Amino acid sequence: MKVNSADIVISAVRPAQYPDTPLPEIALAGRSNVGKSSFINKMLNRKALARTSSKPGKTQTLNFFLINEQFHFVDVPGYGYAKVSKKEREAWGKMIETYITTREQLKAVVLLVDLRHPPTADDRMMYDFLKHYNIPCIIVATKADKIPKSKWQKHVKITKETLELHESDPLVMFSSETGEGKDKAWAILESYMR
Numbered sequence: 001m002k003v004n005s006a007d008i009v010i011s012a013v014r015p016a017q018y019p020d021t022p023l024p025e026i027a028l029a030g031r032s033n034v035g036k037s038s039f040i041n042k043m044l045n046r047k048a049l050a051r052t053s054s055k056p057g058k059t060q061t062l063n064f065f066l067i068n069e070q071f072h073f074v075d076v077p078g079y080g081y082a083k084v085s086k087k088e089r090e091a092w093g094k095m096i097e098t099y100i101t102t103r104e105q106l107k108a109v110v111l112l113v114d115l116r117h118p119p120t121a122d123d124r125m126m127y128d129f130l131k132h133y134n135i136p137c138i139i140v141a142t143k144a145d146k147i148p149k150s151k152w153q154k155h156v157k158i159t160k161e162t163l164e165l166h167e168s169d170p171l172v173m174f175s176s177e178t179g180e181g182k183d184k185a186w187a188i189l190e191s192y193m194r
């Protein structure tokens, strides 16, 4: 996809604030600090449109980005960050659950996992949750630049086995540093926007 325009539309915390358009949406999900915001920036060739940080917990609202007046990326707060209060965690959980289970414009969720480590219990829960609601999901195994190529297949195998990934769910090896996997990710995402 050639990205001609990309702008933040709104940071929403409740449905009334979601953009009032029928355009398709692709949301990002994954542990805090896994690289969701970095993924958006890399896909859009923008350095800092989605705010990133080496400290987990950077994204705290549902951030809608409008691309080419054609679709939205929705950046979502990460899960599994120990330092937020229980109350805050529950509020985020509700916000994300409400969005994913009620939003008709949502066409697919990109579930990011860290290629270096086996998916966590939270990752599995998120994957099972998406399957339960029949939301198409694309697994993006990111930070691939941090392990040698010779070890990628071993890590992919562990990722697939730990998630019990269905054959039909695509997995893309990705790096926001090198751009690895970007073209493949676009091809898959575009197939969900029709």
Ligand SMILES: Nc1nc2c(ncn2[C@@H]2O[C@H](COP(=O)(O)OP(=O)(O)OP(=O)(O)O)[C@@H](O)[C@H]2O)c(=O)[nH]1
Binding pocket: 030, 031, 032, 033, 034, 035, 036, 037, 038, 039, 051, 052, 053, 054, 055, 056, 057, 058, 059, 060, 076, 077, 078, 079, 142, 143, 144, 145, 146, 174, 175, 176, 177
């Ligand atoms: N080496 C490497 N670092 C990455 C990659 N993707 C993200 N990072 C780094 O990981 C850190 C977290 O990235 P973010 O994109 O802010 O992560 P996030 O998932 O949006 O985090 P939250 O908003 O807290 O949920 C930053 O320091 C990024 O530079 C990658 O592919 N390779």
Ligand SMILES: [Mg+2]
Binding pocket: 036, 037, 038, 051, 052, 058, 059, 075, 076
């Ligand atoms: Mg983020």
